[in-house]
Amino acid sequence: MKSRHPHVSDRKWLLYLLIGSAIGGLIGGCSRSQSDKTPDGRTIIRLWQFWTEAKARAVIGKAAGDFETANPEYKVEITDLTWNDGHQKIVAAFAGGEAPDLLELGSDWIAEFADAQALMDLTSEYMQLRDTYAGWPASIYQDKCWALPWYLSTRVLYQNDELVSAIGDQPGHAPLTWDVLMGRAKKANQLQPKIFGYGVNAAEKHRLYKKFLPYLWSRGGSILTPDGSHCALNSPEGAAALQFVVDLSQYGLMEKQAQLDELFMENRLLYHISGDWLHERIKVSGSPVRYSAHLMPYPSVGEGGQISFAGGEYLTVPRRARQPLGAIKLARQLLNEKNIFNLCIATGCATPSHKTVAANPYFAEDSVRRVFVQQLEQSQAPPVHPRWVEIETELEWGVEQALYKKLTVSEALEQTCARIDKILAQPSKK
Amino acid sequence: MNTRGNVTRWLMAAPWVVTLTLFWAYPLGHALALSFTRYDIFGGSWEWVGLANFRAVLQSGAFWTALWHTVLFTAGTVPVTTALALVLALALNQRIWGRALFRAGFFAPTLTATVVTSLVFIHLYSQQGYLYQLAGWLGFSVPPQSFLLSESTALLSVMLMDVWVSIGYYALLFLAGLQTIPRELVEDASLHGATGWQQFRAITWPYLRPTLLYALVINLIKSLQIFTEIFVMTQGGPVGSTTTSVYHVYTAAFERFDLGYASAAAYLLFVIIAIVSLIQFKLLAFGRGAEE
Numbered sequence: 001m002k003s004r005h006p007h008v009s010d011r012k013w014l015l016y017l018l019i020g021s022a023i024g025g026l027i028g029g030c031s032r033s034q035s036d037k038t039p040d041g042r043t044i045i046r047l048w049q050f051w052t053e054a055k056a057r058a059v060i061g062k063a064a065g066d067f068e069t070a071n072p073e074y075k076v077e078i079t080d081l082t083w084n085d086g087h088q089k090i091v092a093a094f095a096g097g098e099a100p101d102l103l104e105l106g107s108d109w110i111a112e113f114a115d116a117q118a119l120m121d122l123t124s125e126y127m128q129l130r131d132t133y134a135g136w137p138a139s140i141y142q143d144k145c146w147a148l149p150w151y152l153s154t155r156v157l158y159q160n161d162e163l164v165s166a167i168g169d170q171p172g173h174a175p176l177t178w179d180v181l182m183g184r185a186k187k188a189n190q191l192q193p194k195i196f197g198y199g200v201n202a203a204e205k206h207r208l209y210k211k212f213l214p215y216l217w218s219r220g221g222s223i224l225t226p227d228g229s230h231c232a233l234n235s236p237e238g239a240a241a242l243q244f245v246v247d248l249s250q251y252g253l254m255e256k257q258a259q260l261d262e263l264f265m266e267n268r269l270l271y272h273i274s275g276d277w278l279h280e281r282i283k284v285s286g287s288p289v290r291y292s293a294h295l296m297p298y299p300s301v302g303e304g305g306q307i308s309f310a311g312g313e314y315l316t317v318p319r320r321a322r323q324p325l326g327a328i329k330l331a332r333q334l335l336n337e338k339n340i341f342n343l344c345i346a347t348g349c350a351t352p353s354h355k356t357v358a359a360n361p362y363f364a365e366d367s368v369r370r371v372f373v374q375q376l377e378q379s380q381a382p383p384v385h386p387r388w389v390e391i392e393t394e395l396e397w398g399v400e401q402a403l404y405k406k407l408t409v410s411e412a413l414e415q416t417c418a419r420i421d422k423i424l425a426q427p428s429k430k
Numbered sequence: 431m432n433t434r435g436n437v438t439r440w441l442m443a444a445p446w447v448v449t450l451t452l453f454w455a456y457p458l459g460h461a462l463a464l465s466f467t468r469y470d471i472f473g474g475s476w477e478w479v480g481l482a483n484f485r486a487v488l489q490s491g492a493f494w495t496a497l498w499h500t501v502l503f504t505a506g507t508v509p510v511t512t513a514l515a516l517v518l519a520l521a522l523n524q525r526i527w528g529r530a531l532f533r534a535g536f537f538a539p540t541l542t543a544t545v546v547t548s549l550v551f552i553h554l555y556s557q558q559g560y561l562y563q564l565a566g567w568l569g570f571s572v573p574p575q576s577f578l579l580s581e582s583t584a585l586l587s588v589m590l591m592d593v594w595v596s597i598g599y600y601a602l603l604f605l606a607g608l609q610t611i612p613r614e615l616v617e618d619a620s621l622h623g624a625t626g627w628q629q630f631r632a633i634t635w636p637y638l639r640p641t642l643l644y645a646l647v648i649n650l651i652k653s654l655q656i657f658t659e660i661f662v663m664t665q666g667g668p669v670g671s672t673t674t675s676v677y678h679v680y681t682a683a684f685e686r687f688d689l690g691y692a693s694a695a696a697y698l699l700f701v702i703i704a705i706v707s708l709i710q711f712k713l714l715a716f717g718r719g720a721e722e
Contacts, residue, residue, distance in 0.1 A: 401669060
């Protein structure tokens, strides 16, 4: 029988076509179909990076554009990651057999990915670049270099000079020892109910340990034994450091990093360990806070060091990269002095990896940035260990238990070490 | 039906079947398989471990603590949200001035992304935040630090936010249920001198029962799966006081990459949710026939 409507048959085929396209699209979308070439024949280099702020993105975009001009055979495709879930996304991508050509990694993750054989050995690049850049220790794992230092980071002690005056001390003068720091924090805490002597990070992953480690290291303690086989936190030095942090917290406020930064800008916090972003944030916000930045204090006169946490952002080339040579070329472009400093100027970063930083007026003429550069020279990176992310979680667990008085300092360290030793006893992830 | 008809039917159903298979059935099956293995996420290799992951989950104190927090969250939010939403729906069902505006206003939090709401509440609950200041001003005992950083108030604070966000949605559901009640029935009851409470018991409640059952089941499942708020606001802290079951699964899967353990924990949670939902169905369906 013929259709009563002349177009019904056509419509039915159109429907089949649409359904077929939908299924095809669905299946096609799920399959790996990324092309290595642009329509005009250029080779695509995929860069995954964490600089998402508009000003930073513009500098990276410009550097990528300059790279394409100098190397017309390449086209750079940039994918943004965030620190909140970037690690998971990278692992998921590697697990799915997908990888970019050039990948920015946090210093804490390098050993993990190197151990899983997910990264390319960059030792030959290291041999050529080691005198030009700083921050190599975090990129060396099992005697090979797996990453190129891009931007380094450290933490310094911010001091509210107005509050220092209010407690009768001289503004701009650093607390050189833990005792002085504690004494001043105590006095400031008594000024007014809403003024606090010290900002304590709590209940915030990946931050708390950075505030405890400076005290541990300055006191001469360490996280792991020299061979990395056991936890070494449960030592007299570890106990002294943790006890000091717990005691200091009595004269401070436990808050998240962003809130502590805000309190500092509101003249409500005397001391606060923070990064270079706070200096930039204060400048941009126009906050009237009078402040200075200082190196970490010594445990006591003539004892220990002024050590802070060192970390950073590194460029790596995944083992599955389809354009490793192009990726290394692009890495060198991003690492060149001009680009590296431009990105710092755009974002307020105080510690680029390029060794000429100390001589550059942008860094040398700013009193706070200068402190960051000095502090970096006395900073230490966490152990380069493939299970560092898990160790870090346990370390933060222990510090939090002590801060919230759930456990005594010795119990917290003992139990943290037991948990870390359990991790260390597990086989490698590869 | 002829072959051509069968083909047509299959083609029509194909997008749904393919989507269901790829994005629902396959991940479920894959996760079930993973729960019996030790899986190397980087190498892609796996080792059969039988029920070891399930045993590890059941022997883990952290799993039971997380489950307890989830139960507390659910027990604290579901009844409160349901009761308040019902009261709100009854109020919004009256002929009051600005009714449409109120309806839209109460529903607005539901339309806002949970991440955004959570970020706003982080600030509201902080030392500098409005709610913290208000609580202190009203004479409540406030912790020295933010509500979210105090062990005694963190979970409660997340629960309060969840109630605030959810009320509008469930009120809208109840409002839809109330619209199905024949007006003449209510008018007739009024004419015969039935009080407001008698009308509610004899008319509103039986008509609203299916909506209530739906709302309770949906809210219960949602509460047992609470994750985003925890992820954004507390990350399970302080000292693990807000670690819920799904957050526990998440940390196992995406921080420790122990996918076998995480899958086993997720399946156990699935079984628990299914049992609780079934019990709820039985309890609420009981006596329905008699009333109808």
